[in-house]
Amino acid sequence: MAQGIMGGMTNYEDQSIRDILEDIKGWVSYTEEIKSLTETGIDILKNNGYWSNIPYNFRATLLSSIKCQNTFLNDLQLVINAIEQDRLSLREVNIIKRIGKNAIEYNTEYGKSYKEESRWKKYGNKDFQVAENLYAKGRDYFVTMQDASNISGRLPDYINTNPHSVNQTIYQTINGNGNMVAGNNSGTMNKIEINESQFSNDIESAVENLKSRQDIDDQLRKYITEILEESKSAVQQGDLDAQANSKIKMKSFLMGAGANATNLVNLLGSYFSIASYFQF
Incomplete structure (x- = not known):
């Protein structure tokens, strides 16, 4: 050193x-x-x-x-x-x-x-x-x-002053069963229904899946699991601020995950409700 x-x-x-x-x-x-x-x-x-x-x-x-x-x-x-x-x-x-x-x-x-x-x-x-x-x-x-x-x-x-292309999305969430997530991406508005029960089940399944993945670093696995658990709790409690915060944390996390980001997005993107919530 x-x-x-x-x-x-x-x-x-x-x-x-x-x-x-x-x-x-x-x-x-x-x-x-x-x-x-x-x-x-x-x-x-x-x-x-x-x-x-x-x-x-x-x-x-x-x-x-x-x-x-x-x-x-x-x-x-x-x-x-x-x-x-x-x-x-x-x-x-x-x-x-x-x-x-x-x-x-x-x-x-x-x-x-x-x-x-x-x-x-x-x-x-x-x-x-x-x-x-x-x-x-x-x-x-x-x-x-x-x-x-x-x-x-x-x-x-x-500090790298060269801009990196980031896909910016603005979210608005209406809570309860049958949540509607509205995303505005490059001028296109879309609405996807998020079922609270399905979202919770998918989070639990994704967390279990993460535990068995050998291609994901332990520290990254631990941190993304925390984000997923926070997201599940935020949706269950109908906490808009917590939901927005969990989405920001996920975006920041994936930006810093480097090559691991692709594996993580592919895994989480296989769950429709999770992909819809985070707008993968």
């Missing part, structure tokens, strides 16, 4: 986009490693009855860091895809900047929540050593991820 010796202090001004891509891919592996370590450590502490001895704020920090790392994994994959496809945009710059900001906040929170109480610390106790290791490894991780802030200052140099 091209990172500096001191975590969060790497100078990316003289590094190429390939150097940066190497670091970001390394962050994905590092994030998966620390996330697994944290989850395993928490399970050990719970099984041994020591989890309740740990102050609430530090427990909350550990648990929320896992959610943060899941977000990092999704966001980092979007940035990797954009770089590899030469489609880097301001969106990816902002994503990296946000990762750096969150890392700085978690670095501070780890120190604050771990050190605010001392009575629970039993040096030499094997369970305390597990908790102490979670603190040390977790904080080191977020210190390293602070480098994302430094990368965000370099990435704008690599």
